[in-house]
Amino acid sequence: MALDIVITEWALDSYLDLKHRQVFDDPFYGQTIRPDVELLSQYPNAAKFSVGRFWGPATDKAGNQIPDGFKMKWRQVGAGLVQLRLCVAITRAPADSSARAYLCRAYVKSSGKVDKREAAKLKRHINLIHQGQYVYRGKL
Amino acid sequence: MSTFKTTDAQCIRLAHIVVEMNAAGLDQAFVRRAHDLAREDQGAYELLELWSEEDDQAEREEILADMQEMLDEADDLPTRPLEKPYIGYDQLADVATRVRAHKQHLRRLIDANGGISEIARRAGMHQSALSRLLSSASMPRRTTLYRIANAMGVSEADVATDFVR
Numbered sequence: 001m002a003l004d005i006v007i008t009e010w011a012l013d014s015y016l017d018l019k020h021r022q023v024f025d026d027p028f029y030g031q032t033i034r035p036d037v038e039l040l041s042q043y044p045n046a047a048k049f050s051v052g053r054f055w056g057p058a059t060d061k062a063g064n065q066i067p068d069g070f071k072m073k074w075r076q077v078g079a080g081l082v083q084l085r086l087c088v089a090i091t092r093a094p095a096d097s098s099a100r101a102y103l104c105r106a107y108v109k110s111s112g113k114v115d116k117r118e119a120a121k122l123k124r125h126i127n128l129i130h131q132g133q134y135v136y137r138g139k140l
Numbered sequence: 141m142s143t144f145k146t147t148d149a150q151c152i153r154l155a156h157i158v159v160e161m162n163a164a165g166l167d168q169a170f171v172r173r174a175h176d177l178a179r180e181d182q183g184a185y186e187l188l189e190l191w192s193e194e195d196d197q198a199e200r201e202e203i204l205a206d207m208q209e210m211l212d213e214a215d216d217l218p219t220r221p222l223e224k225p226y227i228g229y230d231q232l233a234d235v236a237t238r239v240r241a242h243k244q245h246l247r248r249l250i251d252a253n254g255g256i257s258e259i260a261r262r263a264g265m266h267q268s269a270l271s272r273l274l275s276s277a278s279m280p281r282r283t284t285l286y287r288i289a290n291a292m293g294v295s296e297a298d299v300a301t302d303f304v305r
Contacts, residue, residue, distance in 0.1 A: 009305060012227060013278040020236040020277030029229060061186055067143065113199055116190055117206055123144040124183030124210060130143050133217040135305070138226035 002041045003090070004100045005140035010125055011086075011103035012137045023108055024078045033084075036072060038140060040101040043090060058087060060123065061116040068130075069122050083109040087122045089129050102129055103140070144182035154178055154185060157192045166204070170266055173211050184210055201268035208269030216283050216305075235303055236277040242301040246288070247274050249299070253292040262291035279303045 018024065024033065036054070039046040049055045058069035072086040087104040104125045107118050128134045146154070154175060161171045178185040184207070191203040227235060250259045250270075260270040264287065273280055282304045289299045 007226070009224065013305070015229075016232060016236045016239065016279065017277045019232045020240060034229070061190060113190075113194075117187065117203060120183045120186035120190065121206065121210075122183070123186065124181055127144050127181055127183065128217065132220050135218060135222045135224055137224055 003043050005037065005040045006100050006102045007137045007140060008102050008104055008125070008129075009135040009137055010105050014105040014107060018084075018106055018108070022078065023080065023082060023084065028077065032074065033086075036074075037086070037103065040088065040090075040140075043101060058119055058122055060119045066119065066123060066126070068126050069119075080108075085109050085115075085118070087118060087125070089122070089126045091126070091129060102134075102136075146179055146182050146185045150182070150185050150189075151179055154188065157188050160192055161188075167261075167264070167266070169264060170208070170211075174207050177211060177214055204266045205268040205272045208266045212269075212281050212284050216281060239277050239279055239301070239303050242303075243274050243276075243280070246280075246285075246299060249292060249294060250274070250288070253294070259288060259291045263287040279305045281305045 036048070039048055043049060053073060053075070055070065055072055057065040058071050060066055068089050068091045070088045070090060072088060074084040076082075077084045084106065085108075086106045089102040089104055090099065091102065092099045102125075104122055105118060107114065109115055125134070158171055158175045161174070162168065174184070174188060178188050187203055187207050187210070191200055191207075194200050194203065250256055253259060254262070256270055256274070257267055260267040263270070263284075265284075270288075273284065280301070285299045285301070285304065286296070289296055292298075
């Protein structure tokens with residue numbers, strides 16, 4: 001069954017800032033980011049989800065896996081050759097609904113400290129998703 | 141119900157962190173609100189724990205700005221999933237430009253009414269959070285704009301914008 005890909009407002013807002021900072025250009029978005037994110041509709045069956053450099057579980061500051069939390073990863077992005085991360089929550093809605101992939105914050109991994117802060121925010125976001133207290137901007 | 145709920149051990153550690161934050165001279169209302177959220181939400185707790193463990197002042201300010209955003213969001217949470225209109229990728233650049241223009245206007249107002257430090261204090265915001273808001277292309281929260289407007293004594297029309305959270 002295809003997964004719905006929900007665009008949370010956290011994702012939209014982070015993309016606005018990344019776009020403003022010109023972290024990635026339009027070709028990179030169209031040829032790499034967008035097709036990769038669309039693969040979520042096939043999660044976990046698309047082969048790329050077995051590639052650790054591309055996809056893996058999100059971990060908290062103690063190194064523990066964050067349930068329902070994942071990261072999509074890109075390296076050498078844009079003129080700054082930065083590492084880009086997209087946090088994704090993959091959860092099941094109530095028992096009679098299909099699973100969903102929630103796009104959460106995207107960020108530049110400029111240091112391990114940034115990763116830890118973003119992991120804390122992802123936990124908060126997953127809590128809010130489970131509680132149904134989130135804003136979304138449609139589906140991909 | 142929270143998936144990531146702060147544990148009993150973390151709540152005890154949190155009490156020590158709060159004392160540390162108070163000793164560091166952080167606004168007491170901010171510390172109390174951060175404490176209340178961190179007691180319930182493990183993500184919020186982990187931000188405060190990162191603050192406590194961090195020696196670098198610039199990184200501490202980033203963490204406090206993150207916490208301020210969590211608190212501002214907590215004031216404004218929907219009661220059920222709320223759908224707002226889709227914004228396509230090809231519209232992002234235009235939206236970001238308009239958000240930036242609004243924030244530059246906001247910055248001029250703030251400078252004319254006491255400056256970032258003073259307005260942050262009056263608005264009950266951490267200064268690093270207001271600085272981050274003004275420098276980013278992220279959409280501001282409507283409730284945050286209200287607080288800033290009230291802190292400056294200006295009208296809603298002076299701070300209004302099309303793109304808000």
